[in-house]
Amino acid sequence: MAPSSPTKIGVIGSGLMGSALARAFASAGHEVAVWNRTPSKAKAVGGGTVAVENLLEALSGRELVVVSLSNYAAWSELFSSAGVASALAGTTLVQLTSGSPGDAREALEWAKSNGVDYLDAAILAYPSFVATDAATVFYAGPRPVFDRHLGTLQAIAKNSIYVDEKIGSAAALDCAILEAYYGGSLAFLHAAAMCEAEGLDPKTFFAHKNSFLGLISVTADAAQSMIERNDFSGGQCSLNTHVAALEHIVRLSKDARMSARFPKELLDNYKRAVSAGLGNKELPAVFRTLTQD
Numbered sequence: 001m002a003p004s005s006p007t008k009i010g011v012i013g014s015g016l017m018g019s020a021l022a023r024a025f026a027s028a029g030h031e032v033a034v035w036n037r038t039p040s041k042a043k044a045v046g047g048g049t050v051a052v053e054n055l056l057e058a059l060s061g062r063e064l065v066v067v068s069l070s071n072y073a074a075w076s077e078l079f080s081s082a083g084v085a086s087a088l089a090g091t092t093l094v095q096l097t098s099g100s101p102g103d104a105r106e107a108l109e110w111a112k113s114n115g116v117d118y119l120d121a122a123i124l125a126y127p128s129f130v131a132t133d134a135a136t137v138f139y140a141g142p143r144p145v146f147d148r149h150l151g152t153l154q155a156i157a158k159n160s161i162y163v164d165e166k167i168g169s170a171a172a173l174d175c176a177i178l179e180a181y182y183g184g185s186l187a188f189l190h191a192a193a194m195c196e197a198e199g200l201d202p203k204t205f206f207a208h209k210n211s212f213l214g215l216i217s218v219t220a221d222a223a224q225s226m227i228e229r230n231d232f233s234g235g236q237c238s239l240n241t242h243v244a245a246l247e248h249i250v251r252l253s254k255d256a257r258m259s260a261r262f263p264k265e266l267l268d269n270y271k272r273a274v275s276a277g278l279g280n281k282e283l284p285a286v287f288r289t290l291t292q293d
């Protein structure tokens, strides 16, 4: 259903993600102009969007400008070109390019010095998830600016979550979730490779997916509570015992002549906590040794 008053939106970047975002806004009934460095890709977005070749035309007179480029360096180079700041007068800039909290802080400095309202966002979705319940977008910046645009922004993700006024907070949460995802994925891929190296079909391991996912979930809950209380004692399993288990994993990897780099790195981290005197504490005590280099 078309919104009662369509929002004029410029979407900068017609890559895989930018194209999906632009089509989602258009399909919700908004007026969407798309711009891309390579104009043919902007023309291919379709779905009721209008491709424009002039960047300033894509920015001028929009209530929202949504940016989805490869990185902040590309955004910074593009938005420092002549006429961009004045074309953005009265517009809210929503940065959906992925980056670090430091990138977000630099972008806010630019927005402030050019009088532009700025929200820094992080999308947790593949392009095919956009506009479905599987998409989540985190936002950081001034709450009133977020509230003003929430109705429009929900076209890309109903699950549009305000994190904090601190401009780096959406990127920080995104990096944290992605680290857990990449680290967890590497761990289960190494685990499957260990099974294969020992002549065990990896599907036997994957059949027990719920065992390791369940353990991670229970440990995450315990970690949250222990970190809050700053008390890592408990009667379940000491770090000393966990280190012994990790040593078995390193030995298996070496015996099977496969890469032991990943379990060795894990072992080093857990051993560091033991060396710091935490050997009789529970596993989440490693947290204490991770806040310093």
Ligand code: NAP
Pocket: 013, 014, 015, 016, 017, 018, 036, 037, 038, 041, 068, 069, 070, 071, 073, 074, 075, 077, 078, 096, 097, 098, 099, 123, 124, 125, 126, 127
């Ligand atoms: P992509 O398909 O590679 O698109 C990259 C876009 O950036 C293209 O429009 C490209 O223009 C543009 N670009 C790169 N350098 C530029 C420059 N110097 N000046 C102007 N434009 C430049 O990447 P994507 O998958 O859409 O990702 C876009 C952003 O979304 C990234 O920050 C990514 O981390 C984030 N993201 C993506 C996903 C995903 O699943 N794809 C998920 C979450 C977040 P040209 O077409 O001219 O090269």
